[in-house]
Amino acid sequence: MSQQSGAGRPPVRRGRFGRAAARLLAPAAAGVLALLLAGCGSAAHPAPASGDGAAVSAAVVTLTPGDGATQVPAQGGVAVTVSAGKLSEVQLKDDHGTLVPGTVSADGGSWKPVGKLMPATRYTLDAVATDGSGLQAAKHAVFTTFVPKNTFIAFYTPEDDSTVGVGMEVSLRFNRDIVDRAAVQRAVHVGAVPSVPVVGHWFGAQRIDFRPEHYWQPGTRVTLTLSLKGVEGAPGVYGTQAKQVVFTIGREQISTADASSDELTVRRGGAVLRTLPISAGGPGHASYEGVMVITEMDRVTRMNSESVGLGSEYDIPAVPHAMRLTDSGTFVHGVYWRPASVFGSENTSHGCIGLHDTKGGGSDTTPAGWFFDHSIPGDVVQVVGSGGDTVEPDNGLNGWNLSWARWQAGGVPQ
Numbered sequence: 130m131s132q133q134s135g136a137g138r139p140p141v142r143r144g145r146f147g148r149a150a151a152r153l154l155a156p157a158a159a160g161v162l163a164l165l166l167a168g169c170g171s172a173a174h175p176a177p178a179s180g181d182g183a184a185v186s187a188a189v190v191t192l193t194p195g196d197g198a199t200q201v202p203a204q205g206g207v208a209v210t211v212s213a214g215k216l217s218e219v220q221l222k223d224d225h226g227t228l229v230p231g232t233v234s235a236d237g238g239s240w241k242p243v244g245k246l247m248p249a250t251r252y253t254l255d256a257v258a259t260d261g262s263g264l265q266a267a268k269h270a271v272f273t274t275f276v277p278k279n280t281f282i283a284f285y286t287p288e289d290d291s292t293v294g295v296g297m298e299v300s301l302r303f304n305r306d307i308v309d310r311a312a313v314q315r316a317v318h319v320g321a322v323p324s325v326p327v328v329g330h331w332f333g334a335q336r337i338d339f340r341p342e343h344y345w346q347p348g349t350r351v352t353l354t355l356s357l358k359g360v361e362g363a364p365g366v367y368g369t370q371a372k373q374v375v376f377t378i379g380r381e382q383i384s385t386a387d388a389s390s391d392e393l394t395v396r397r398g399g400a401v402l403r404t405l406p407i408s409a410g411g412p413g414h415a416s417y418e419g420v421m422v423i424t425e426m427d428r429v430t431r432m433n434s435e436s437v438g439l440g441s442e443y444d445i446p447a448v449p450h451a452m453r454l455t456d457s458g459t460f461v462h463g464v465y466w467r468p469a470s471v472f473g474s475e476n477t478s479h480g481c482i483g484l485h486d487t488k489g490g491g492s493d494t495t496p497a498g499w500f501f502d503h504s505i506p507g508d509v510v511q512v513v514g515s516g517g518d519t520v521e522p523d524n525g526l527n528g529w530n531l532s533w534a535r536w537q538a539g540g541v542p543q
Contacts, residue, residue, distance in 0.1 A: 185446070186264035188214025190256050198272040199304075203248055206274075209240040211258040214266065216240055224251040224284060249276045249304070249369065251284055267431075273304065280369050281305040281362050283317075285353060286424075286526070287506065289374045294507030295344040295381045296422040298526040299327075299353055306334035308363040311541040313337075316368065318354045325349070330531070330539035332523040342533045344509070347398075349378040382508045384500075386461070386482045388416055389514030391473045393461075393482065395500065402503070405496040406473025408464065410480040415517030417459055417480065420529040423508045425453035426501065428490040430462075449490030450501035454482075454510060455525040461510060463490065463497030472496070482512065 193208045194201050201207065209219050215237030221229040229252075231242040246252065254270045276282065283301040287293050299319050307313050310331055319327040319339040323346065329339045345351070352375050357368030382402075384395045388409035395402045410416035430451045449463035463486025464472075471477055472485045486497035493502045509529075512520075522528045528536060 184262075184264060186214065186258070186260045186266035187262070188212070188258040188260040188264070188266040190214075190216075190258050190266050190268035192254055192256060192268050192270045194270065194272045196270040196272070198270070200275045201246075201252075201272050203274055204245045207242050207246065207252075207254065209254070209256045209268075211238055211256075211266075214258040214260040216256060217259045217265070218255075218257045220253075220255045222253045223247065226288065246274050248274050249280065249282050250274050276304060277369075279366050281307070281357075281366050282368070282370055283355060283357065285355070285374060287374075287376050289376065291376045292379045292505065293376055294423065294505050294509065295347065295378055295383070296420070296509035296526075296529060297345070297376075297378070297507030298422070298528055299339040299351070300526055301337050303335045303362070305366060306363060308334070309361060310334075310337075312360055313357065313362050313368070314541045316356045316360045318352075318356075320352045320354070321345070322350045322352075328537050328540055330528060330536050331541065332539075336523065338523075338526065338528050340528055340536070344381070344383075344529075345378040347378055347381050351376055351378065378507075379505060382504065384508070384510045386416075386510060386512045387514045388476060388512065388516075391476065393484070393500070393510075395503070403499070405484055405500060408467070408471050408473075408478055408483040409476045409512070409515055410517060411475075411477045414479045416476075416478070416482060416512050416515040417455065417517050417520040417524075418512050418515050419520040420509060420511050420527060421454035421459070421520055422526045422529070423452045423454065423461075423504055423506050423510065424526050426504065426506060427451045428501070447488060447490075449486050449488065450484070450495075450497040452501065452504060453525070455520060455527070457524055459520075459525075461497075461500065463487075463495065463501075476515075480517075482510070 189212045191210045194206060209216065216233055219231060219240045221231060221242055229242050231240050233240045251273050257265055257267050259265050281303055283303050286300040287297055301317065314329055314337065321327060325341045327339050327341050329337045331337045352373060354373050355370045358371040360368040362368055380397060382397050384393055386393045386407055386409065391407050393405040393407045429447050429449055431446045451460050451462040453460050459480055461482040464483040465486050465488040467477060469485050484497035484500060486495045492498045519530060520527050522531050
């Protein structure tokens with residue numbers, strides 16, 4: 130349901146296909162915490178009414194710092210407050226998915242972390258509050274704590290010890306411009322068992338992605354080694370990281386979304402697993418064409434047109450079975466607000482690939498629920514027949530749209 134324009138922004142979670150599971154205030158309710166995330170547009174500020182006319186919680190959650198903040202103090206810089214309601218759950222996680230403990234006030238109106246945060250770390254803060262009528266409100270923010278003077282770090286995708294699809298790229302996003310790209314690239318190694326050549330490609334001064342010539346083979350064990358500690362990435366700016374990240378390539382799943390026939394064909398290991406009716410981008414909002422990779426999965430999320438430059442066209446607080454394909458807001462997701470007859474016969478979205486669904490994201494028998502339950506981050510979705518532009522290779526993890534020669538040309542000689 131999103132418009133696609135402009136260069137990709139950093140992914141909301143971009144790269145952490147999390148394993149965190151713990152409690153801070155109440156038993157975890159991960160589906161609720163996903164309610165706010167961006168795409169096909171997410172909202173930075175909740176709207177007063179939902180897109181389908183449902184009642185909206187009177188509770189107003191305020192996060193400090195706000196989404197996208199940098200240089201946040203390690204102590205005293207993070208807090209959650211709520212008006213017209215009480216906090217029911219708060220999760221603060223670092224970039225490895227580790228939960229940070231915190232305390233809630235006696236009246237349920239505020240929360241703060243216990244102790245200091247780590248410097249130079251990317252954190253995700255999610256909060257849920259409930260008003261007097263039992264209606265819930267959610268808020269989401271991603272921020273980075275202060276970086277010591279004259280150092281740089283890399284945020285990496287995918288997560289350590291994860292299992293991902295054959296289209297997953299290794300992506301490093303640096304918090305500072307890298308001037309000596311050759312020195313930094315020499316300090317980063319991506320190896321695979323069984324062995325296959327893996328090449329890096331720079332997208333500007335703060336991002337380098339790695340991939341083989343063709344999709345990974347199922348079962349491949351991939352190791353990312355960061356030996357950045359002491360490396361001078363820019364004059365007087367030194368790296369601090371020395372670590373290893375290992376992940377596994379799972380089964381091969383490559384799906385084709387044909388906007389001309391309104392069908393999504395899901396292939397597992399080359400064989401057709403299922404064909405699902407879809408509704409792609411409608412007139413004036415053609416879906417991107419090209420190879421795209423699922424980078425993020427939320428059972429329920431919020432989509433708001435203001436976040437993708439479409440004014441107040443829509444605000445849907447509970448979009449089910451959402452799977453992100455681009456940083457700019459293209460998703461495969463469930464649609465419960467249109468009749469089932471639309472799917473397979475008419476393109477009606479703002480650029481996303483819609484599948485019939487029911488509200489709430491709890492069913493695995495709907496087309497959207499089935500596809501969600503049979504997908505993992507790194508699975509490939511190729512869109513054809515839309516007449517739209519080809520997705521940019523840096524808009525998400527979509528470097529497969531570059532030929533191998535062009536991909537290699539974007540690296541630095543070692």
